[in-house]
Amino acid sequence: MAMQTRTWTEQNVEELIGTLLRVGVTLAAAVVLFGGAVYLVRHGLAAPQYHVFVGEPTDLRTIPGIVKEVLAFRGRGLIQLGLLLLIATPLARVAFSVVAFATLRDRLYVLVTLIVLAVLVYSLTGGHL
Amino acid sequence: MNIIEFTLLVWVWSLLAGFVGSLTGLGGGIIITPVLALALGVDIRYAIGASLVSVIATSSGAAAAYVREGFSNIRIGMFLEIATTLGAVGGAFLAARISTGAISIIFGVVLLYSAYASSRPRHERVGDCRPNPLATRLKMNGSYPTPEGPKGYCPQAVPTGFSLMFGAGILSGLLGIGSGAVKVIAMDQAMGLPFKVSTTTSNFMIGVTAAASAGVYLSRGFIDPGLAMPVMLGVVAGSLMGARVLAHAKTRWLRLVFGLVITIMAIEMIYHGLTGRL
Numbered sequence: 526m527a528m529q530t531r532t533w534t535e536q537n538v539e540e541l542i543g544t545l546l547r548v549g550v551t552l553a554a555a556v557v558l559f560g561g562a563v564y565l566v567r568h569g570l571a572a573p574q575y576h577v578f579v580g581e582p583t584d585l586r587t588i589p590g591i592v593k594e595v596l597a598f599r600g601r602g603l604i605q606l607g608l609l610l611l612i613a614t615p616l617a618r619v620a621f622s623v624v625a626f627a628t629l630r631d632r633l634y635v636l637v638t639l640i641v642l643a644v645l646v647y648s649l650t651g652g653h654l
Numbered sequence: 655m656n657i658i659e660f661t662l663l664v665w666v667w668s669l670l671a672g673f674v675g676s677l678t679g680l681g682g683g684i685i686i687t688p689v690l691a692l693a694l695g696v697d698i699r700y701a702i703g704a705s706l707v708s709v710i711a712t713s714s715g716a717a718a719a720y721v722r723e724g725f726s727n728i729r730i731g732m733f734l735e736i737a738t739t740l741g742a743v744g745g746a747f748l749a750a751r752i753s754t755g756a757i758s759i760i761f762g763v764v765l766l767y768s769a770y771a772s773s774r775p776r777h778e779r780v781g782d783c784r785p786n787p788l789a790t791r792l793k794m795n796g797s798y799p800t801p802e803g804p805k806g807y808c809p810q811a812v813p814t815g816f817s818l819m820f821g822a823g824i825l826s827g828l829l830g831i832g833s834g835a836v837k838v839i840a841m842d843q844a845m846g847l848p849f850k851v852s853t854t855t856s857n858f859m860i861g862v863t864a865a866a867s868a869g870v871y872l873s874r875g876f877i878d879p880g881l882a883m884p885v886m887l888g889v890v891a892g893s894l895m896g897a898r899v900l901a902h903a904k905t906r907w908l909r910l911v912f913g914l915v916i917t918i919m920a921i922e923m924i925y926h927g928l929t930g931r932l
Binding site for chain 1 (some may be wrong): 655656657658660661694695697698699700706707710711714715717718724728729732733735738739740742743746789792793808861862864866867868869870872873874875876877878879880881882883886887
């Protein structure tokens, strides 16, 4: 980020957060669309199975599994990567806010934001109680 | 029906759900789940997983616009997100444990309430604004732009708002919705925020809350890429269309008709939950 040397105002922070969210969602949607195209071209003529709940295979449940699927260029893996990017967008926003509050020297809100970030990371890494 | 036809069908329904969700202010997530479950016979857990993903997308997209206008209060949002994210993770764990019938009934009740709450006129609190000590310590007092220049506000009842937000988080994680209606009660009724501020701050928080439960859903295998893809793309496109229509057309009639459809859908969810057909 080029602005780091100057002092941040809250206005700057809000504008940057806005841009971050927009870029994240657009990127995620593009990856999902691309993965969807790959998936439909290859499997479009099979029959859908959503009436019965079986759960997803392990490779589509974890970050390393999704990476593996993407490297194998599988449509479902690519979609899942897009969804992962989408889930990561609010996470990036929160992480960015930690830095922003730190530059504003607002210790209380650095702490608040870190708690939120911890919950998000916990959930995304599998969330084991 | 093959996958291409099914995907197209889901996409069209999602487009419609996003459109209606945006016009009625309920959000596309709360509408697409009953549609998938009732009209297309999708298992409610897959439907919830897909809806959750669309909630993150629409909320982040809308929040990007609102944040720039200076209505949302990032400190209030961030502080209350502690409650909503913890609630959301709890709700997501709960979703894996209780029966689909029970989820369906709770869903119907929340949908009924949300439809009712969104149709009621909201009353802005006017008059004096005495800073609350706790809110002041948490630096929550702020101001927002009005035609007459910036106007200040001072949030009240922080603990009540925080507890209500925890509840909103649980519902969000359990049902895969943004639970905007509960968030708005917490912020504009309990904490006394001006509604432009509470609506936009709530929208700002929805993405983070949904992301907190989405992680759990993903690792539990409740998010199916083949279903989530058309749902996400459809709901996002539909809400963009809805926002555009909302800015230009008279929508009272449309809202009334949709309100009726949503009420019927909610009753059907409760009925199917009770009779064990979902």
